[in-house]
Amino acid sequence: MFPQVHRIRALGLAALSALVLAAPLAAQQSPDTVPEPADAPRTGLVTREELMADRLRRIGVDNPDPAPTHPTSRADSLEWVRWRRAAATATGRRIVVSIYDRKLWLIDGRDTLLEAAAGVGMGIVRGRRGIGVRDFSTPRGRRTVLAKEADPMWNPPDWHYEGLHDGPLRPFPAAGIALEEGGRVVRRGRYLGIQNGAQFDTIPAERPLVYGGVMYIPPFGTVNRQIPGVLGKYKLDTGDGILIHGTNDPLAVGFWGTHGCVRLFDDDIEFVFENVPVGTPVYIY
Incomplete structure (x- = not known):
């Protein structure tokens, strides 16, 4: 056309090799490997297709090629x-x-x-x-x-957070989150942090916002969402x-x-x- x-x-073999070298030996195989016949003895190696199908099965997708x-x-x-x-x-x-x-x-x-x-x-x-x-x-x-x-x-969209916590999942409330031990999780511009009196301690971007068994989704525009x-x-x-x-x-x-x-x-x-x-x-x- x-x-x-x-x-x-090509299929970016240089980039793929870094991934393969970091994987367990049982999961390594060239992306160009020809599938073995059904009656062939198993070698312990898998194809990229099998790795992808296994990844999907782990998130609840049974169809190996949706x-x-x-x-x-x-x-x-x-x-x-x-x-x-x-x-x-x-x-x-x-x-x-x-x-x-x-x-x-x-x-x-x-x-x-x-x-x-x-x-x-x-x-x-x-x-x-x-x-x-x-x-x-x-x-x-x-x-x-x-x-x-x-x-x-x-x-990330809201759905990104649904697989990170087994309990309730809620948007971050505009009024913040009251903490049992005192203080409140609030937003200040691009940052989320714990406000306790005049003190404001920022929450690291990589830390999940889990309080009282509930995970809160960081608001857009904050570093915690990036x-x-x-x-x-x-x-x-x-x-x-x-x-x-x-x-x-x-x-x-x-x-x-x-x-x-x-x-x-x-x-x-x-x-x-x-x-x-x-x-x-x-x-x-």
């Missing part, structure tokens, strides 16, 4: 064809993402400037009372790069929480391992960041 490829990235590699219904097929055709017939500089292929292309006219492995959404729906339902799929359609940021901080490193070196914001960004989890690149965003290896997101201006269209099919 996109003829002249000027710069192609994000399919081809249309699964007539409606799905028509939507896929619609946006694939739109991506193929578009002109000018644009980003194209294939959910089924787990690939991203940066295209200028008829020239493909970059082809890269991409992590896409898990394709599952999760929810919890008080937090709402979230579809962890990468949505098809035409989007636009609305903003770019280097060294981005992740400001998590460094998760988005990698760069991010492109396409709106509605759908980002194109780097990652601290290279295993998920090229697989169905995200909450809806598109993840790239560091070198690839750097190339996209440097060569994509704000306003660039993004086609996802």
Whole structure:
């Protein structure tokens, strides 16, 4: 579909090797390993696909591949064809993402400037009372790069906190939290801290806000809501929480391992960041 490829990235084996070397020997295997026949003796090695399937099972997803590699219904097929055709017939500089292929292309006219492995959404729906339902799929359609940021901080949605605590989960109250031992947890600008008389002690950003058996969700705009490193070196914001960004989890690149965003290896997101201006269209099919 996109003829002249000027710069192609492979599956980021250098980035993956760091992850593999840090993993237990029983979990190591080249991403290009051919699956063993069913009657072959077990070697103790697993594929990247098996690692991803195991990760999903741990969060309660039984389907080993919830994000399919081809249309699964007539409606799905028509939507896929619609946006694939739109991506193929578009002109000018644009980003194209294939959910089924787990690939991203940066295209200028008829020239493909970059082809890269991409992590896409898990394709599952999760929810919890008080937090709402979230579809962890990468949505098809035409989007636009609305903003770019280097060294981005992740400001996680409310659903991020639901897996961190078994007890009740509540938004941080505007009036603060009264403590049994005295004092009150309050907000002062970008910081949360314990106010006791005239003294204000800030709460470290990484410390969970658990008081009286309840976990409170830090408010947006505070350092307690920001998590460094998760988005990698760069991010492109396409709106509605759908980002194109780097990652601290290279295993998920090229697989169905995200909450809806598109993840790239560091070198690839750097190339996209440097060569994509704000306003660039993004086609996802």
